Amino acid sequence: MHPELAPRQADCLLFDWDGTLVDTQHANYQAMAGALAEEAVELEQEWFDAHTGLSSGDAIKTLAEERDLRLSRPVEEIVARRDELFLEKAHTVRPHTEVLKVVNAMRRQVPMAVASGGSRRIIEVTLRDQPFRDFFDAFVTRDDVKCGKPAPDIFLRAAEVVGAEPARCTVYEDSDEGIAAAHAAGMTVIDVRPFTGRPRP
Template sequence: MIKAFIFDMDGVIIDSEPLHFEVDQWVMEQIGVQITHSELEEYVGMTNPAMWSRLIAKYSLRDSAQDLIKLQMQTKLARLRASDEQPIEGIPELLSFLKANQIAIGLASSSPRVFIEAVLDKFSLTPFFHYILSGEEVPQGKPAPDIYIQTAEMLGVDAADCMVLEDSRNGILAAKTAGMSCIGYRNPNSGDQDLTRADFIVDRISDIKQYLLSILSIRER
C-alpha cells in the first residue's frame, strides 16, 4: 500500500534542467573552462557541493566550491524569478489527486533549500507538501538514499510504503536503495538519463494518476 508520495523537484515539478545546464556552463566559462551539456548530464540529481567538488578535482580549479555555488545560485535565482516558467504539465492535478486521497506528500530535492522554496513559492505549491528536504541537509546526497530515508521518517511512513517520482539515474538509484518504489519520468530536457531501475516509466505526468489508480484501487473522489 502506498501511503506517501515523494517528489523530486528539478525536471519533475519544474522543467529547470535547461536553466541548470545553462547557468552551470556559464559559471564554468567565467573561470575559463568550456564544458559540454552532455558532460553535465552526469551530475543531474546530485547536490551542488557534490557536483562542484568533482568538477574542481577534474579541472584542477582554483576557485572554492563555496564561491562557485554562490555565483551559481545568485544567477539561477535571478533567472528563475524573471522567467515565466510554470509547473510541468500535470503536476498541480497530481498533487490535488494525492491530497484528495489522503496520501502524504513529500519533496526530496538535491537543490539548495533557497531554490526549492523559490520554486514552490513561485508556483504557489508549498501548502501541498507535508515535508520538504534538501539534499544538502543530509549526510550524503543522491545517489545515496539518505534524503529519501529521512523524508519517509519525517512523514511517519515506512520506506516500503513510499513511492517516488524521479527523472534522473542518480535519483532513481537513491529511491531504490532506500527500499521505495519509483516512477521514472522521461524528461528530454534532463539529458540522456538511464531510468531502467524505475518500477514504471512515464512520458507524461498525467499518466501517473491512472497508474496509481491501477495499483492502489483508489477511486477518484
C-alpha cells in the same frame, strides 16, 4: 493523471524537485555554465544533462576530477555563485504538466514531500511562483542530510519527517542517481522521464 504515473498502495509520495516537479533544466544549465565560465571552464550541455542527479557541489567536484581542473575558488563559493545566477531566472521555472496532475490528484489523499538534492533556499524561492506551493507536508533538501543522491539519505529523511515507512513510499524521479537512491531506501520509484520530455541516458 497518466495511469503509469498513478501511485499504487502508497502511504506517502516523495517528489524530486529539479526535472521532476519543475522544468529547471535550462535555467540550471545556464547558471552552472555561467559560474564555471568565471573559472575559465566550459561546461557542455551534454555533460550537464548526464549528471543532473548530482548536487551542484558534487557535480563540480566530479567535473574537476574528470578533467584534473585547478579551480581558483572553493567549490562552495562556485555553488553560491551558481545559485545567484539561478535565482535571477527562478521566476521563469514552470511545473511539469503530467507530474503536476499527480500532485493535484493526490493532494490531501496521502502525505507528500519534496525530497531534493538541491538547495533549500533555491527551492523556497522557486516555489513562490508554483501552483502547488501549499500542497506539500515537508521539504527535505541536500542541506538536511550528510550524503546526497545516489545515497538514500534524502528519501529516508523525508519518510521520517512525514512519519511513513520507507517500504510504503513511492518516489517520483528523473535521474539515474535519484532512482538508485530510492531503491537504496527500499522505496518504490516511478521514472517520470517518459512524461517530461527528458530522454533516459
